[in-house]
Amino acid sequence: MMMNALVLQSDFGLEDGAVSAMKGVAHNVSKVIPIFDNTHDIPPFDIWAGSYRLWQTVNYWPAGTVFVSVVDPGVGSDRKSVVVKTKANQYIVTPDNGTLTHIAENIGIEAIREIDEKVNRLPTSGASHTFHGRDIYAYTGARLAAGVITFTEVGQELAVDNIVHLPYFSPKVVEQSIHGTIDILDVRFGNLWTNISRELFLSLDIQYGDKIEVKILHESRKVYSNIIAFERSFAAIHVGEPLLYVNSLDNMAIAINQGSFAKAYNIGTGTSWQIMIRKVE
Incomplete structure (x- = not known):
């Protein structure tokens, strides 16, 4: 058998x-x-x-x-x-x-x-x-x-x-800005994994090294706002610097090189945690 x-x-x-x-x-x-x-x-x-x-x-x-x-x-x-x-x-x-x-x-x-x-x-x-x-x-x-x-x-x-569904927010493009959610943490390292796919992200005509404006809100309250780089890997930035990268599920993620982004800014997960990203021209 x-x-x-x-x-x-x-x-x-x-x-x-x-x-x-x-x-x-x-x-x-x-x-x-x-x-x-x-x-x-x-x-x-x-x-x-x-x-x-x-x-x-x-x-x-x-x-x-x-x-x-x-x-x-x-x-x-x-x-x-x-x-x-x-x-x-x-x-x-x-x-x-x-x-x-x-x-x-x-x-x-x-x-x-x-x-x-x-x-x-x-x-x-x-x-x-x-x-x-x-x-x-x-x-x-x-x-x-x-x-x-x-x-x-x-x-x-x-x-x-x-089937019972939890509230679920699909990412979308609004006036050259992508709106998504912080779906989960890469727990051990404190990285933020979003529900924004690489394909949707690249629809904004973004290349490695480009500067990206990132805003994170919790139930409409702004928790984080900064301009960070989109990079291929952690090796591209200095220790302690933030970056936007493609995670192992081919979605966009945010991290601090050798630090915990989640702990640094007290960020959680789920549909109440909204993220907005756009290319800085």
Whole structure:
């Protein structure tokens, strides 16, 4: 029987045994199932970050891969537990709480099914309703990855249009200025990753070395305003200087060479953090 990879992400951290318990459940389904971690350092309860980290990673895994994403502040509520099949023929097992926003916007969802907990719930989980990551998502994800169940055996089909979406702002050009959002941080280094694509940015006829005016607003309050250079890499500027560059997802990003831009200016992420960039003539 062909085994597909099972890739786990959560906001659980690694300080206790929660992630290990999820892997144990998966190994009880199949001792040879290949299990990998995406990240377990999603900020607690940050559904937006969970949504982004899925999109950041999914494209680099083969068709058939099963992702389990558990950022679930509403565990035990009436939010649905689902499995979606993406248009790239991968599967995501998750609460339907907004975690699928970036996948829906950037990859596309072909079908969604609600997990039937009468069939797809760890038999030894008892009456617990606070660890669905272990009892429902890891168990269902492992069964799907190992071929114990098919996608149609997950549960009843739901309407794709009814998937829960977080507010999402698409970048746009307004009078030679591009308006976008700070989608996420390159956390370890404090760089700002925007949702502005390289293609959209280059539509302003910009070359490496050009000076770019950058404004960052949080809920209409100006947080940052400066003119910085668009450069190919950090080697083009001095330590401590800011730059605009193309990140690993082919989107525009802002950094301080060997410093944290986010900490320097206390900048967060999400649609309430707007960025405007334009070429300085």
